[in-house]
Amino acid sequence: MKLSTQQLKTYSIGLCLVPLLGIVFDILTNNLGANAMQALHIRLGDWALRFLCITLLISPLQSMTKWRGMADFRQLFGLFSFFYAFLHVLAYLLLDFQGQWSLIYIDILESSYLWFGLITFVILLLLAISSPNAAKKRLGVKWKKLHRFIYLAAATAVLHFLWQLKGNMAEPLFYMLIIGLLLLFRVVNYYKNRKFSKLMLPIGRKKVIDE
Amino acid sequence: MSINLIKAIPGTEITDEEIFVNRRAFIKSMGVGVGIVSSLSPFKSLFASDKEPKLLESTPLKLIENYNNYYEFSFKKEDVNTLAQSLRIDPWSVEISGEVEKPTVFHLEDLLKRFPAQERLYRFRCVEGWSMVVPWQGFPLADLLQAVKPLSTAHFVRLVSTSQPEAMPNLSKNAMLQWPYEEGLRMDEAMHPLTLLASGMYGKSLAKQNGAPLRLVVPWKYGFKSIKAIVKIELLKRAPLTTWNRFAPNEYGFYANVNPAVPHPRWSQNSERLLSNELWTPRRTTELFNGYAEQVAHLYSAMDLRHFF
Numbered sequence: 001m002k003l004s005t006q007q008l009k010t011y012s013i014g015l016c017l018v019p020l021l022g023i024v025f026d027i028l029t030n031n032l033g034a035n036a037m038q039a040l041h042i043r044l045g046d047w048a049l050r051f052l053c054i055t056l057l058i059s060p061l062q063s064m065t066k067w068r069g070m071a072d073f074r075q076l077f078g079l080f081s082f083f084y085a086f087l088h089v090l091a092y093l094l095l096d097f098q099g100q101w102s103l104i105y106i107d108i109l110e111s112s113y114l115w116f117g118l119i120t121f122v123i124l125l126l127l128a129i130s131s132p133n134a135a136k137k138r139l140g141v142k143w144k145k146l147h148r149f150i151y152l153a154a155a156t157a158v159l160h161f162l163w164q165l166k167g168n169m170a171e172p173l174f175y176m177l178i179i180g181l182l183l184l185f186r187v188v189n190y191y192k193n194r195k196f197s198k199l200m201l202p203i204g205r206k207k208v209i210d211e
Numbered sequence: 212m213s214i215n216l217i218k219a220i221p222g223t224e225i226t227d228e229e230i231f232v233n234r235r236a237f238i239k240s241m242g243v244g245v246g247i248v249s250s251l252s253p254f255k256s257l258f259a260s261d262k263e264p265k266l267l268e269s270t271p272l273k274l275i276e277n278y279n280n281y282y283e284f285s286f287k288k289e290d291v292n293t294l295a296q297s298l299r300i301d302p303w304s305v306e307i308s309g310e311v312e313k314p315t316v317f318h319l320e321d322l323l324k325r326f327p328a329q330e331r332l333y334r335f336r337c338v339e340g341w342s343m344v345v346p347w348q349g350f351p352l353a354d355l356l357q358a359v360k361p362l363s364t365a366h367f368v369r370l371v372s373t374s375q376p377e378a379m380p381n382l383s384k385n386a387m388l389q390w391p392y393e394e395g396l397r398m399d400e401a402m403h404p405l406t407l408l409a410s411g412m413y414g415k416s417l418a419k420q421n422g423a424p425l426r427l428v429v430p431w432k433y434g435f436k437s438i439k440a441i442v443k444i445e446l447l448k449r450a451p452l453t454t455w456n457r458f459a460p461n462e463y464g465f466y467a468n469v470n471p472a473v474p475h476p477r478w479s480q481n482s483e484r485l486l487s488n489e490l491w492t493p494r495r496t497t498e499l500f501n502g503y504a505e506q507v508a509h510l511y512s513a514m515d516l517r518h519f520f
Contacts, residue, residue, distance in 0.1 A: 027490060030488050030489070032488060033277070033278065033289060033488060034274040034275075034277055034278030034288075034486050034487075034488060035278060035341055035484065035486055036487060036488045036489060036490050036492075037484055037490060037492070038341070038484070040490065095490055095491075096484070096494065097482075098494070100494070103481065103482050103494065103496070106479055106481045106482075107479045107481060107482065109479075110474040110478070110479035110480075110481065111474070111477065111478040111479045112476070112477050112478075113477050113478060114478075163477055164477060164478060166338070166339055167282070167286065167387055167388075167458070168286035168387065170286075
């Protein structure tokens with residue numbers, strides 16, 4: 001059986017919603033542990049970060065497998081990263097602080113780890129808004145520049161994770177390593193391409209890095 | 212010096228565990244009962260059970276026993292319960308030495324016989340921003356210190372946790388902190404009647420993950436001051452270096468008083484989340500000295516708490 005791209009996309013959306021179903025199930029069955037609210041924050045934040053990593057994985061995967069047409073999936077995973085980040089923020093404002101804005105104001109002001117989270121969220125929000133093809137066409141060259149901010153978002157997301165921990169850094173360092181490798185791939189690719197274009201030599205089939 | 216103590220609760224008045232477990236239904240029935248009796252304002256009374264109760268409501272034992280910061284065993288709170296069971300706590304003795312007239316090694320049984328347990332329902336606030344309410348059983352640290360007759364040169368107290376590398380994975384790995392765990396108090400803090408050496412919780416012996424067989428409880432300070440599994444108490448002329456203070460002095464001060472006005476360098480301490488496995492638990496605003504200001508504020512009246520945090 002060969003799946004069409006459309007079918008594959010539909011299945012992917014279903015798959016991307018599985019973590020949410022798991023979280024909803026654990027909420028309904030009171031299975032989030034002694035600090036339920038924190039567990040919810042961690043679960044949603046983790047998935048936002050994981051989808052961000054998956055989004056960044058698409059380009060390297062594309063240039064390694066030479067399989068075209070993965071840009072659609074990059075957009076899909078990117079939007080899911082925003083989706084889980086949005087729920088993460090919503091849970092903070094409406095469930096954890098139950099809309100007590102005076103407390104929220106102080107909490108954000110005094111918690112430097114939240115600033116990194118806020119930067120991440122604003123970037124993801126801008127990327128999500130400018131995600132539709134119409135916006136892509138309208139923004140032209142600027143779109144590419146804007147969407148490069150995903151690298152900053154990845155960095156601030158990991159900092160947001162790391163900065164609120166008391167001591168044990170194993171998990172955020174793991175994500176830092178993954179994101180570091182994904183970025184390293186791009187840097188290497190960039191210099192490789194630059195070197196070849198400088199030499200002005202035919203290099204066989206030219207790789208198009210869809211960035 | 213007279214100090215207003217929160218009234219000690221006699222053992223006979225401790226809520227039966229079964230009633231405790233069913234307390235929600237109990238409280239609801241009380242609410243309805245009150246509503247019927249006070250027919251003058253039936254609506255107000257009916258909704259009274261939804262408001263935050265004036266009395267402290269203990270955090271469910273199950274949560275307290277399954278959510279533990281005990282870095283000797285694991286950095287993951289949920290893993291501590293299982294891992295801590297390999298701790299050896301029998302026999303147990305506590306050595307008291309330093310600036311005292313009578314340095315002594317107490318066997319735990321003698322200690323518990325000599326200083327009968329009192330019941331103390333305390334708020335407990337973690338530096339990470341969560342809190343709970345714990346019914347401890349124990350005796351004031353002051354009673355023990357008086358028994359060994361402190362010298363006038365004793366200005367500080369150093370407390371040391373047990374060191375069992377064979378049972379404590381992070382000790383054998385030499386992970387993160389410098390082991391064994393050490394904490395300290397100023398002498399007046401140690402002698403304060405609120406400062407407790409706890410051997411029990413919820414009318415039972417302490418669970419291993421909660422600091423069995425003997426731990427410190429200083430209710431107006433962040434939880435990390437409340438050192439677990441104490442084997443050594445030393446009275447000193449100078450302030451001891453403490454584990455967390457040594458690890459990150461800019462983040463974990465010697466005093467570690469709960470103070471909503473002094474944020475941790477990386478997060479606010481203005482509000483806290485009460486442990487609960489129910490999502491709809493409102494945050495509460497953190498109180499100065501964790502709500503014990505009336506009893507302890509005078510200890511710090513001459514200090515800038517932003518500097519001595």
